Every structure is written in C-alpha cells, then in structure tokens.
Amino acid sequence: MREGIELLLLIGHGTPEEGKKNDLGFLDWVIRIPTYYLLGDKLCWQPFGAYAKSADLVIVNHENKLIYNLWLLFFRHPQRLAFWGHGRNMQSQAPNGIKELFKRWTVNKADWWFAYTEMTAELITSNGFPRESITVVQNAADTSAMASLCEMVGDRECARIRKDMRLAEGPVGLYLGSLYREKRLDFLLEAAHRIRLKIPAFQLVIAGAGQEQEGIEAAAAQHSWIRYVGPLYGADKASALMLADVLLNPGAVGLGIQDSFVSGTPMFTTDCGLHGPEISYLNSGRNGVMSADNIDAYTEAVVDILSDPEALDRLRRGTLASGPEYTVENMANRFKQGVLACLSA
Numbered sequence: 106m107r108e109g110i111e112l113l114l115l116i117g118h119g120t121p122e123e124g125k126k127n128d129l130g131f132l133d134w135v136i137r138i139p140t141y142y143l144l145g146d147k148l149c150w151q152p153f154g155a156y157a158k159s160a161d162l163v164i165v166n167h168e169n170k171l172i173y174n175l176w177l178l179f180f181r182h183p184q185r186l187a188f189w190g191h192g193r194n195m196q197s198q199a200p201n202g203i204k205e206l207f208k209r210w211t212v213n214k215a216d217w218w219f220a221y222t223e224m225t226a227e228l229i230t231s232n233g234f235p236r237e238s239i240t241v242v243q244n245a246a247d248t249s250a251m252a253s254l255c256e257m258v259g260d261r262e263c264a265r266i267r268k269d270m271r272l273a274e275g276p277v278g279l280y281l282g283s284l285y286r287e288k289r290l291d292f293l294l295e296a297a298h299r300i301r302l303k304i305p306a307f308q309l310v311i312a313g314a315g316q317e318q319e320g321i322e323a324a325a326a327q328h329s330w331i332r333y334v335g336p337l338y339g340a341d342k343a344s345a346l347m348l349a350d351v352l353l354n355p356g357a358v359g360l361g362i363q364d365s366f367v368s369g370t371p372m373f374t375t376d377c378g379l380h381g382p383e384i385s386y387l388n389s390g391r392n393g394v395m396s397a398d399n400i401d402a403y404t405e406a407v408v409d410i411l412s413d414p415e416a417l418d419r420l421r422r423g424t425l426a427s428g429p430e431y432t433v434e435n436m437a438n439r440f441k442q443g444v445l446a447c448l449s450a
C-alpha cells in the first residue's frame with residue numbers, strides 16, 4: 106500500500122447458491138481463512154483473530170451474518186475498527202425489522218467507515234455517525250481490460266457475433282448479469298414482449314447464470330427473438346456489449362452499471378428500490394435511464410430512445426463520459442487516503 110503500511114486481505118468462500126452465479130474470481134496474494142455457514146447460510150463464522158491481534162486497523166464488512174465481527178464490536182481491543190459497506194441492506198423486504206434495526210445500531214460502533222458511494226455516506230450520517238470519519242471510495246471494479254476489449258470491437262466483429270447468435274437485423278436489448286429473483290426477470294421478459302409490439306424487429310439477448318436460468322431457457326425456446334447465451338466473459342462479453350443498442354435491467358443494479366460506462370451502451374432500469382449503492386452513478390437522461398417502477402413506463406422509456414437515433418447517440422456519449430469517473434484506480438487511491446486518515450485521527 107506504500108506509506109510503509111502492510112495490507113493483509115483475508116477472504117473466505119461463498120455459499121453454494123452464490124457459486125451458481127458462476128462469477129468467482131481468484132487472487133494469488135490473499136489469505137484464505139476457514140468459513141463456516143450456520144442455519145443454512147443465515148450466519149457465517151470466519152475466525153480471523155490471529156491476524157487481527159497484530160494489526161493497527163481492522164476493516165470488516167458491515168453485515169449482520171458475519172458473527173465473528175461481534176468479537177470486535179462488544180469486546181473492544183487496541184486496534185481501530187472500520188466498517189466497509191452500505192449502512193443498511195439495500196434489498197431488505199423489512200427495512201424496519203429486527204435485522205435492520207440491529208444493523209443501524211451497529212453503524213456507530215466503528216471508529217471509521219469506508220462507504221461505497223455518497224448515497225451510502227448519507228445513510229451512515231443519518232444514523233449519527235460523524236461525516237469527517239467517513240471515506241467514500243466510489244466502489245468500482247477493474248474495467249480497464251474490458252474497456253480495451255470494447256474499443257477493439259468494430260463493425261465486422263459485431264456482424265460476426267450477430268450471426269453467431271442467430272440474430273436478425275434490428276435493435277438489440279441485452280441483459281447481462283446473474284439470474285436471480287431480485288433481477289426481476291419476469292418483468293424483463295414482459296417488457297421485452299411489449300417493446301417488440303412497438304418495434305417488431307427488436308430482439309433480446311440474455312447472458313448470465315443463476316437460480317432463474319430454467320425460466321430464461323424456456324422463454325428462449327418459445328420465442329425465436331429471445332436468445333439465451335449463458336455467461337459471457339472477456340472478448341465475447343465485449344462483443345455483446347458493443348452489438349447491443351441498450352442494456353436492460355429492470356431489477357437490482359450494482360457494479361454492472363460499469364459495463365454500460367465502458368461500452369457506451371446505456372442502461373435502462375426502474376425505480377424499484379432493490380438497487381445497490383452504485384445506482385447513484387446513474388444520472389437518468391444523461392448516462393442511462395431510470396423509469397418509474399411499472400412496465401408501461403419502462404417500455405415507453407426504451408421504445409422512445411430506440412425510436413430516436415439522435416437521443417440514443419446523446420445517451421451513448423453521456424454514458425461513455427462517465428467511465429473515467431468510476432475506476433478501481435480512483436477507488437484504491439480513496440481507500441489508501443482513508444486508511445491514512447483513520448490511522449492519524
């Protein structure tokens with residue numbers, strides 16, 4: 106980390122259900138620790154005390170299920186404690202339930218906060234935590250390789266992937282991400298049907314994997330204009346992004362919004378209340394579109410843009426302009442400055 110500070114990153118392993126998303130990554134320099142799930146996956150035990158003893162600062166995810174963290178919350182030690190996270194469960198079905206009440210109570214138990222976004226920082230300060238002890242990292246993934254791959258995709262490659270996916274000429278909507286309930290895939294399919302009624306040449310490509318895959322495969326088998334292509338990575342993912350006219354995700358949006366920014370393919374979502382904090386990067390009408398949370402409004406928003414090439418081009422330019430703002434390099438620098446500020450406070 107420079108500045109004479111050693112950073113140890115401890116990781117465990119996900120649940121079997123998380124493994125179905127088929128989006129795992131690996132780093133050879135991390136430290137793997139034992140991970141035990143209890144009550145299905147409702148509680149998680151990750152003992153890391155041996156590493157924390159010699160640390161000056163311990164940073165943990167702010168999650169109720171990580172019960173080993175209670176050791177730091179209730180039995181304070183010389184080490185400074187920082188939380189990393191959102192401040193609340195953005196997808197909770199019971200925002201005033203006991204789980205969220207406990208989460209809000211623990212917000213102020215740390216010495217420092219590393220907040221995903223400005224929206225997250227506002228949630229944390231609304232609970233009484235001092236703003237001067239919060240670092241906003243602007244959570245981001247490393248998109249440099251994907252950005253380079255997208256730049257390499259030309260008309261010939263778009264024509265190739267259109268042929269490989271057996272797509273006719275006409276506008277293409279792309280869903281790119283995990284296939285699970287909060288993504289509202291039934292909403293997506295119904296909206297796609299309505300878009301096609303207005304724009305008969307419209308086609309939908311769905312890329313990803315997850316618990317809802319069977320329903321997507323059934324829809325693709327029934328309708329020739331829907332293509333399910335499984336998970337896409339690397340050059341194949343870049344080609345699909347550049348082929349698509351719009352990205353469609355009416356459900357939970359998180360870091361996937363960066364795929365939009367690096368490719369210039371605008372994201373269309375809804376005000377559904379399920380999004381991760383990265384949704385604050387979307388400025389509706391400038392670098393994407395957020396419609397009201399109903400199928401009529403969503404369909405109209407997509408049809409209006411697909412029917413207006415100039416409006417689509419303006420949206421593409423705004424989307425591309427957002428890319429340099431949200432990078433892992435900028436995030437890492439903010440994290441570094443936050444660590445230094447916490448240790449010197």
